[in-house]
Amino acid sequence: MKTAIRGARPRSAAGLPALSPDQVVDAAIRLTEEHGLDGWTIRQLAAAIRAWPAVVYHHVGDREAVVDAVLQSVVAGMPVPADDLPWRDWWHRFLVDGRATLRRYRGVARRLATRGPTVPAMLAIADHGIRVLRRAGFGAESSDVYQVLVSSSFLMVALEDEWAADPSLRSRTAAVLAAHRDREDMPGLAALASLWHRTCNDQETLRARDEWFFGYAVDRALDAVQVRLDILTAK
Amino acid sequence: MKTAIRGARPRSAAGLPALSPDQVVDAAIRLTEEHGLDGWTIRQLAAAIRAWPAVVYHHVGDREAVVDAVLQSVVAGMPVPADDLPWRDWWHRFLVDGRATLRRYRGVARRLATRGPTVPAMLAIADHGIRVLRRAGFGAESSDVYQVLVSSSFLMVALEDEWAADPSLRSRTAAVLAAHRDREDMPGLAALASLWHRTCNDQETLRARDEWFFGYAVDRALDAVQVRLDILTAK
DNA sequence: ACCTGAACACCGTTCAAGT
């Protein structure tokens, strides 16, 4: 709202103290929690700290720089399981708990997938994850396994983020599929439609279904990796 | 460029015939092939057909409507393997060939993942894919398996699209990791860094690596699904 | 050093007016 800025007197005149970079980033984190990383503008961020857009540039930099700071903060808050867990437990824990954290900050998962360890806090996580795999016997394939597990999981969270940001995406899918529930000439489609019919009725069953499906996808990814480990350690 | 529009005389005065919705969509498809679905604006699309932005709205609708038309066209061009292939071959073919098509139109894969069978041409594909799984013995789990295979693959293509649209994302990752190649205190990270060092040197090995990795990810997804099938058909 | 306020070059979208 323009009024929010217009209404604000100059910070000093209003008795407001000087801002710090941290305060700008904190405000960005709160906005991200509420509207997602693509759901706020520099102008809204400035309004949230009762300042002008140029103030954000002065303290932090352009939008990219603010986003990087938010990413760093969120990743730093991701729980890392204990080193001595069996590899499959370590990764299941990390991915499922990681989802819970990432989903609180829509849009972060997608950027983590594209930027990888550019975010400093991801470096330690990558090291842990790969060490756990190497100890388990994945050997030289550990890095590839790491990339598969992290990419596929983070991207799945990114997908959930998009659905959360625009619920009409799924309700439209539900509506389209509903029209094909009883098509006997397309039994595959009818099966898919009946699955959507069962899960998309109310908000709560949908949420539960999403959580179940993420776990299902993670378990499948871990199954796949287990198959590789069996082959690698057999010879 | 504004000049591109400014320079154009009114269509009739310039001897240009009236436009059709198809011509607008065709231009959008060409722009998507060149710059990706997020790489052109309504104004650029209008300029490409030597018209004003409002003309796009008149013939097709808002940006969403144009995007939907592009999605429909691209999906309609995706090759669908023969029905009688064994399930694993069918899916491997569909996903690998599908990637080749989708990658020619950056940004399409991501939207297909979020919109699913909202795109009409996806309905027949979903039906085929699920029927193949049901015939193989996946039973009631066929729809979930379909969702896992399609989501994970399309999202991986979406990730490649983002890297292609902004190469600096990966060169920055490469630069960050290069600094950790010889860190003995972080052996996992060092392993990841040496993988990037090997693959990110020139454009061609990177392209080959991406293609290999997609195949690796698809094979892992199919491995995982095979494990489920073994369990389901054993009892 | 920190902030103001305006400006610049863009967006997508709408609309009255023309032919």
Place this chain on the structure above:
DNA sequence: ACCTGAACACCGTTCAAGT
């Protein structure tokens, strides 16, 4: 029916000027 041309309400970013 089809197109023009301008306008509206936004963006991110920059910058001279203030304190």
